[in-house]
Amino acid sequence: MSNEPQVVVVDSSHRDSAAARGVAAEFLKQHCPWADLDAVLLVVSELVTNAIRHTSGWWRLHLTAEKETLIVDIDDSSPLPPVARRPDFAGGGGFGWPMVLELAGQVEVRPLPDGKRVQAVWQRRSVMAPAC
Template sequence: MTSSDGSVGDARRAATAFVARELPEADLGALALVVSELVANAARHAGGWWCLTVRRDGQNLVVDVDDRSPAVPTARPARLDGLGGHGLHIVRELFGPVEILPRARGKTVRARWVAGRRPRDNRQPDSRSAAPQP
């Protein structure tokens, strides 16, 4: 699917419909968020044009977003007002490392979901519950 075929929401819906059929054990909520972030980033920061490809790789899932900008995306500090800086952090948390593959006219940003992967649990232990009981 490309930007001329639809919106970020259309890309998200198409990706989750495909994966629900092809790999129902995948985390569809995580997929929807990852697709939204990668496509929105391409639309916002790489000139607007994007091409989404979602494919199954055995029991794993590969999400590629091509764009026409050679600029390598970098994770920025998240803004507290909710206006940016969250995208790559979210993708890495849900899917893992992000690959940047240069192309003749731009790049591909690739995220890979490995079967059985769950987001990291980054919560700190609650010191009150860890205290010894009298």
């Protein structure tokens, strides 16, 4: 991979959550083969689904790969941050946000002028050489 960050953007006007996962999977294969594909796709799916379910407007997925870092940003039209709630085993949800917090290395929520950004970051783990 080059030293320049690699970026892809998926806009809600052209895609749904399944398409976002597909784009993310291809992006990871090309630019972040070291990342845990299943964990990242679960986070992408959760964040996009939350944007679709809990906002009345647009969402945008940004994937950025740097040499040792993968950044997943979801921007959406709601200024309200995600809220953890008691899981509802009868189908009412409540499982996604805790899962995002557990699977991503770091998660931040930042306000935007027209909504918010949820950012999940993974760092490449270095492989330690065995001690002699």
